[in-house]
Amino acid sequence: MKPGSLTLRLSLLFVVAVAVVLMIVGVAFNELSRHHFRALDAQALGEKLEAINQIAKESGANPELLKARWHTLLGAHPDLSAVFLKTDGTPFFAEPPQSAAPSLAQATQRDGVWEWENEGRMFRALTASISLPTASPPLTAWLVLDVTTHMHFFAMLERWFWGVLLASTALSGALGWLVAKNGLRPVARVTQTAASMSAGSLKERIPLGPVPDELRELITAFNSMLGRLDDSFVRLSNFSADIAHELRTPISNLRTHTEVILAKKRAPEVYEENLSSNLEELNRLSGIIDGMLFLAKSDNGLIVPEAVELDLRTVISKLFGYYEFLAEDKGIQLQASGNASIFADSVMIDRVVSNLLSNALRYTPSGETIKVSIHDHGGRVELRLENPGPEIAPQHLDRIFDRFYRVDPAARRRRECGAGAGDCPVLDASAWRYYLVYIPRGPNDLHPHLRAVIWPTNMTCRPDSLGTAKPGPTRLGGHETGCHCAG
Structure with a gap:
């Protein structure tokens, strides 16, 4: 009804x-x-x-x-x-x-x-x-x-x-209608404001003003929802722009190579060489698309993690083997210490650590060392990656874990592709949750470092050593004073 x-x-x-x-x-x-x-x-x-x-x-x-x-x-x-x-x-x-005695047959007392x-x-x-x-x-x-x-x-x-x-x-009834009409005027104002909202006016907020206490919580919750929608819309717009930028370079390369080859007749060997180059570019483009699909599924909870017991030291050693030749070419040493066991999805763990190592190798100068240390604190597991890369400016700290975001604008014009530090899926598998924190260089630190912390999901905030946790949307990251949860 x-x-x-x-x-x-x-x-x-x-x-x-x-x-x-x-x-x-x-x-x-x-x-x-x-x-x-x-x-x-x-x-x-x-x-x-x-x-x-x-x-x-x-x-x-x-x-x-x-x-x-x-x-x-x-x-x-x-x-x-x-x-x-x-x-x-x-x-x-x-x-x-003429009076007579009364008949009490129908009388009641x-x-x-x-x-x-x-x-x-x-x-x-x-x-x-x-x-x-x-x-x-x-x-x-x-x-x-x-x-x-x-x-x-x-x-x-x-x-x-x-x-x-x-x-x-x-x-x-008439007075009740007038009273109800007058009492519901704040609701009408909220309705008018909500009806006027569009993608371009998500920054508007409903003023609290002299509203009844019963509506104050509703308006506050509605304004908070608008803030989350605005943040999600901005990140979605940036993500779409980043996707377009990431795909534009390989597609532009393919088109340019193809136009050059078709400009005049060439030897079969030249066609074969350029087709091989195009295939390499297509494979890289396919990898980017697969990565984006994975991110989209991860953000929307479409990936069901398969929790297994993992030895983090074994995971790190395996990934060191993958990046060993790249590290040798750049003159960078890979060093691991510590050990711990967790229950998590092995594919997601590999993806997180692989992405961290890839970013570290990209920005670490030749002749330096990338250190990965594992610490088991009982209630949580801490994986710390430290490399002597450049210090990240404060204005970039809020976005370093966004998809495809790079601090160096020139990196967008190079042929380097990837999702940045934001390509870190949540490790919410079984009873464990994953947080990623960027910690600037302190007075006792030689270099800034990244810290990945894994602990049971029934803990609603980070340990004191990491500050106060601040639940956030689907990204993983933050800085020392506020980490965003992806769970």
Whole structure:
């Protein structure tokens, strides 16, 4: 069922609440009023019975004097009738004379008072035993009060109540609609701001201003979401631009070579040589595309890691073997120390460490040493890579782990391809998580270094030695004062 207008729903709830309250008040007032009138009638009848008893005691044995005084007492009240019965049920005295003892077949007793209706009229009665001063048996006295005026009053009161209830319900509905409309104005402003958002206006924020506390958290969360969307959109735009730039160079090379070869007729050997060159360029282009697909799958959680127990020293030694010839050509030594075991995906671990070594070899001067050290701290495993490369300027620290980002702009114009330090997939396999931190050179450090830290995923922040962890989106990295989590 499609939900209706929130203003209408609030108005209806307001109407229902007012109607229920008025009903409760009306029922309570009706019952209390009836009880009050019943008590007043019982009090009046009780006072008459006391006066009748007092007259019976003072009149002695003269029945005529007794009846005369009772007539004087009761005859002045047209709504009051009395019947005095002997023990055999015959009447001793009645006022008015035509009065008879009431039939209690349809009567009910409430608060000690008999109450019944007869032919559209309502009566209340009290009965008592009247002792005579003579030795005669006591009389049974019935005092009956006609309370039809009370019944008419309550009938009129009920009609007024239903009229007031209907009018109040309609008025409360109108007032509820106005109150709900006014109360939901901040929501309307939020809606207008959200509707005006586009890819070019993600930097706009909804001002908090004088908004209700109930909406303050919503607006704060919405503004935070806009900030995350803006950051993701900027990174996506940069990533798209970087992809285009990375692919432009090999495609441009292929086109240039092909145009040169086709410019004139050449020997078969020349065609074969250039086709081999084109194949090499195509293979490199295929590798770039495969890497980008891997990054996209990794960022969207489409790669399911297969956790196995790994010996990090063995992983480092294997990768040293892959880069041994490149390191020898550049006159760089590779050095490893320490050991630790973790549960992680072997392919992802190889990719992370391989990318770190590749970047280190690219920027380490000839004749220097790249040091990789492994430290097992019990609750976490730390892999530290240190090389004497150039210091990274502070303005680049926030982006060094972005995909394809390079500190040196000239590197974009060279034929070097890769995803940069950002090509570090999360090692969230089994119970371990991976963080990558760039630490500038400190007073006791010879060189700046990268530190990869792996520890159980149930730890929500980095150990104190690395500062305070700051969860972030799909990139891995940061600097000493704030590392981004890729988990």
